[in-house]
Amino acid sequence: MMIRWLLSVLVFGAAQVSAAPLTYNLKAQLIASNTYVLQGKLEDFSRENGGNIVNTGFIVTEEGVVVIDTGPSLRYGRALREVIKQTTDQPIKLVLNTHHHPDHFLGNQAFSDVDIYALKQTSEQIAQHGDAFAENMYRLVGDWMRSTEVEVPRKVITESEITLGSHRLALMPFSGHSGADLVIKDHKTGVVFAADMVFYQRALTTPHTPGLAIWLEQITELGELDYTLMVPGHGPLIEDGRAIAQMQSYLRWLDQSLTKAAQAGLSMTEVMKTPIKAEFAEIALSRREFARTVAHLYPKYEEANF
């Protein structure tokens, strides 16, 4: 009797656990003519959000759909594909991976039957670091990642522009955030997909930046583009220059803080405690990302002050 009761608890319990659905509930938001964005949360990777902290998007052209980034997991990639299917009858023409960070390309598997394009260096970076990224994502978000494997983009972006139907897309290579960052501008709608070159209301991340000064210089270049709407890699969409201005002052502040700290001889744990400037109080995760940035970049600032 006791055993039967125990068994039923076990079985019932297990059934309940496996019944908890891991679904991203992705919603495509129409942001311009034929142009959709799926906004992620202003959070860090977690078992609750399944890594959905990223903005992905797609453009429905007369010659098929252009997908911009595929999200953090196979599950996300499939969900994205489902959303596209519900939005249009057009087939998927191609996928663009903006850069090599895991939340932007680990959904590639769901698009393995179409051409996936990336900058040459991005594909190399994915081939080199992709597995380590995927492993880390399994650790951080758990079962959301089930069956996710790295799919390296096989097509290299060589043109600075592609035209699909009435959409002429500028493909602009930058490097400030990750060493190879693709920014896409749709001349038809004036929408700029800035990828992780631009974070807005969410602290920027620095694990592979070639340097804050380089990033800052390129942000200024980006700010000179004509656009009707900017889609940052993380954070809300913006019609004016506020995201660019925030990036500029945040990057400057980061650079100045690290420089001052190194000149004063601070150790890394001391620098990590630097107060976040009041004007950045509303930027999500600034405390946590600042500490990460110190880990990534402070040794170089220290080296310059020996």
Place this chain on the structure above:
Amino acid sequence: MRAKHIIAAALLSLGCMAAHASEPDPLNSPLWDYMRQQFIGDAPFRFDPEVKVEVPTFAEDPTQVPITVDAQNLAGEIERIVVWADLNPIQHIFTYYPHPDVVPRVSLRIKVQQGTAVRAAVLTKSGVWHMGGSYLDAAGGGCTTPSTGAGNPYWESHLGEMKSRFFARETGGRYKFKIIHPMDTGLVDAIPEFYIEQVVVRNAQGDDLARLKLSQPVSENPVITLDVRHPNQKHMIWLRDNGGNEFEQAL
């Protein structure tokens, strides 16, 4: 007879539990009792908030995790400070013997193999160990990743080269120095352990102001920061690695 033994054993273990229950490990680490035995034996100890172990919440790079051990507010003269990570394959990180003329605070970087409690046990002249610690989360692999030196022969021709700088502080002064050394743990296939074992900072009179015994988990190309109370003196630094190489330089 047998039952009696069992009862006795049970009572004994209860007794042990009671003794520890009075001071449960604030970090709730599975290896706390064992590690404490290894490093301080049965000596009296207490958890002391004045022993601070500062680490980031997450080890962004498990081969270079910054750590500051700070016992400057601890009352009583310090005999030594022993620092270890409970769940590292090599637990001991360093032991610091601070002279009264240095501030008992030191910063450096370490390797961690997984999320772990990082401890500092400070023995004062009174004979009591004062325990501090922090939990450090990590994805892991820091101790079994080859040093960058393993793939780049730069260190071979620069072994033991030091850069140092003095920084004036509100009270006293600070030295920060960096030494080129692979600090190989011996846990990577076909790369034997090779690391700096001893670091000594001396004043002009030849007194050892700061003596550090390092172990393998100290990061490659160590960057060490420590504070002296009398910055106007001349200071020397001397190092020796487990290969017997000695390096000496004026700070």
